[in-house]
Amino acid sequence: MLQIKDLRASIEGKEILKGINLTVKPGEVHAIMGPNGSGKSTLSAVLTGNPAYTVTGGEVEFYGKDLLVLAPEDRAHEGLFLSFQYPVEIPGVSMVNFMRAAINEKRKYFGQEPLSASDFLKLMREKREVVQLDNKLASRAVNEGFSGGEKKRNEIFQMAMLEPKLSILDETDSGLDIDALRIVAEGVNTLKTANNATIVITHYQRLLDYIKPDFVHVLYKGRIVMSAGPELVMELEEKGYDWIKEQVDKKGE
């Protein structure tokens, strides 16, 4: 579904991604790990079309379409979803209005009529249960005054509502206590099918105890420097990233 070839991107003139290659197929779970500042979050931002970043080279195909020419909203309609590392608070915009706008714009994109109010509320109710999101939260302004854990649960709730083909979870485990982590991970696993895929971006192994990756990639200095099976997670947990950094830095000399 997703093919990234030699993707390069920069922010404010500074090149962060220096040639990323990655292929994701339906049903797969990929973990992208790596030290701070290696470009993990940049990759997710560039894939979803954050205008703060400039693509300087390479290509990304999503179900055969050139992803990079699409507006962020159209990438969402095509089935791409990002669970934000720092979900944004939007005072004054209710969760209901926010989700209704999102759902109905997607329906419009595919030539469907807007969802009726009762069908929409039914859908909200149903999907809320996936992450045990309190009804009180769903009736408040988007993320406003939510705790860290509530914000992350809210991300997965939105993912459940939008039913993406490819979900990118950017540091979804950060700021979560163990119970919240379990609920979020269970939510993600519930939503998993043979037709969708997930990219989990994380520092640590603990989220990957719950969401089992098929492939693990290490991102360092804007490149994927190592790809392996799930066994790499344990190795990284034990040995850290220094041995990989050394290998790469030595090669570069």
Add this chain to the structure above:
Amino acid sequence: MTTSLQQYIDLYNQYGEAIRSHAPAAMNALRDDALAALEGVGLPKKGQEDYEATDLEAVFAPDYGVNINRVPFAPDAAASFRCDVPNMSTCLYFFFNDIFAESRTAARNTQPGLVIESFADAQKNHPEVLQQYLGTLADTKKPEVALNTLLAQDGMLIYVPKGMVVEKPIQLVNIFKAAAPVMALRRILVVLEEDAQAKMLVCDHTQDTEQQYLSSQVIEIVANRGAMFDYYDLEESSENTHRVSSIFVSQEEGSNVLVDGITLLNGFTRNDYYVEINGEHAETHLLGMTVASAHQHVDNHTYISHNVARCESNEMFKYVLGDHAVGAFAGKVLVKENCPRTVAYQGNRNIVASPEAKMYSKPHLEIYTDDVKCSHGSATGQLNEEALFYMRSRGISETEARQLLMQAFMSDVIDAVRLPALKDRLHHLVEKRFRGQLAMCAECGAANCNSKIENV
């Protein structure tokens, strides 16, 4: 040098007798002082203090006609008016330009003892009220106020007796319609006796959108001890409508007054708000909301004076400006000596959504007492880019995301409205306004100045 003021002084010198003969004695009693106050002064020009963006000299320069002979208004105008705030049963009154009229339903919706009438009628029925209060708050040192005092021929009196709670909101609709450029001069006097309560909604509508109007109004609100009063001012006029409005409020002990100035459609607007807090434990809420596009100009100038201890004032003005619109806010909160336990907040927040739009903001606090809690803040910027991207990443188009964020920006000032039907309606009107779908009058489809606020 001829100033734009001079033509109106000349008009008065020539037609003063006629003006006096059509007006109640209580208004005539103020004219000599007003004329004297205008001697040797000019209207404020752009660049003067508190007029950083606004040139009243230019606004009054055109040769506007004044309805000296009290020519009545087209009688069908009331019938053709449809209110933009439905689901609200009100005591409804009109000013057609400067001619006061009551609606057919007004008498039915009012209650015994409540006085709502023209100054002309009040001069016969309640002369003591006019004599006691009219002109006591309005400051003729302001040339635009003196000019109104000099030329206005009628007004609306609202007198709420002691302890009365007015159940239905009082609604006044100002309708502009004329065949030639006209200046409509109006006064409103609101007197709330002890513990009286009322809410009032004033709407500005323009029926001939091609015609040039100048509306000059002076409003005096007296809130006696324990009184509670809401004044909502909703302007939906036209790009050719100019408005110069001055509101004077005095508050006694324990009174609670909310004044809310809402500009959704206009041409040129200058609103002055003067609030004198004279009794302890009084509460003032001064709110404003402006949506302006095209070449619209909206200037709010506020002054709140804490003259006694233990009062609270809460002020917030918000603007969203698009196209070439100009917004201005100059606000001063004064806490005089010996006013401990004063709580005062002043805020001004603005979104400038186009590179050509301009916002002038001048927040100001002046405090002469130690034990007070006061703060102010002003912020002008664009929509939050992070929020925009977040919404787009969920599939909400950029246009829609901007609409939602602009509405959200206004939501707190709308939610401060204490009339539920108006609050609901304002959310809807503001949404329509941002989408460029707000007609200036119910029966008028051509809404030139109602351009959609577009992104940068």
